[in-house]
Amino acid sequence: MNGIKRIALVATFLLAPTLGMADNLSDSSSFLCTSVFASRCTPDGECEGGPAWNYNVPQFIEIDLNKKSMSTTKASGENRTTPIKNLEREDGLIILQGVQLGRAFSFVINEETGVASIAVALDGHGVIVSGACTPMPESN
Amino acid sequence: MKRATVVTLMIALSAASTLAQTPPPSQPTGKTLAATVAVFVFPAEGQTTEQQSKDEVTCYNWAVQNTGTDPFALAQQSAAQQAQAAQAKEDISKAGRGAGAKGALGGAAAGALIGEIANDDAGKGAAYGAAAGMIAGRRRSRKAKKSASAQVEQQSKAAQQATGQQLESFRKAFSVCLEAKDYMVKF
Secondary structure, X not given: OXXXXXXXXXXXXXXXXXXXHOOOOOOOOEEEEEEEEEEEEOOOOOEEEEEHHHHOOOOEEXXXXXXXXXXXXXXXXXXXXXXOOEEEEEOOEEEEEEEEOOEEEEEEEXXXXXXXEEEEEEOOEEEEEEEEEEEOHHHO | OHHHHHHHHHHHHHHOHHHHHOOOOOOOOXXXXXXXXXXXXXXXXXXXXXXXXXXXXXXXXXXXXXXXOOHHHHHHHHHHHHHHHHHHHHHHHHHHOOHHHHHHHHHOOOOEOHHHOOOOOOOOOOHHHHHHHHHHHHHXXXXXXXXXXXXXXXXXXXXXXXXXXXXXXXXXXXXXXXXXXXXXXXX
């Protein structure tokens, strides 16, 4: 329990500066998201947390709603991409879902604040990532 | 009595361990047999040193027979257990080395964005993934080492406690025998 509290506290500190970066996404169809803090939990209730890249979550993710895909930035040199299977925009939220290599993921992004909550379910454990999104320059 | 006495006794026993081959030895250094097991004996009836030595040998054998504990053998056994525990700790320490690097390889990734998240089995990939794996590997390794070390420590303590109890029992029997022979005994 203490571990979870500590993780939440650290996440709050790490996430706070990025909230300022986030922006209104209501009129955007492509945006840049940054993942900040991640925690991984196993079924026995044990959780560990740390910087998102600790869990191989890219630091920056470009999301293109028109192409229904998300990918790493060119600058990262990682060349990773994932198709979005389900996309919904409702009640001020952008909800993205998909499946890749045995992982089911869900993104819930607040259009107004840009704050993103990401959950990735794997066989036997799950990863939760906190992040923030801002419109891509070309979409403004 | 307790730990300090047991430690003192073990030191005394270790010093005398070369005598363990032929039970129970005479005291070439002038130290009485009773003194080597931290038992203090006074000849209350004016027994000679030679008589006291003979009585101590007799009582030593009697105590060994009645308790099943031979302090000299126990000292050797205890030293062997301590060496074994030290070796086990060393092995645990060595086993942990390289676990971080192994974890780093496990954390490497490339290709799929979501599909590689928390991938501990990927064989190649970006520096981020490698760094992540290194950290996760070290964390797992530290946890396992801590647990194994605690287990060894616990076993070692239990063995020391058992040894202390056996020595206590031996000294009681040794003392009773000497008291029956009109000596004043303290331990």
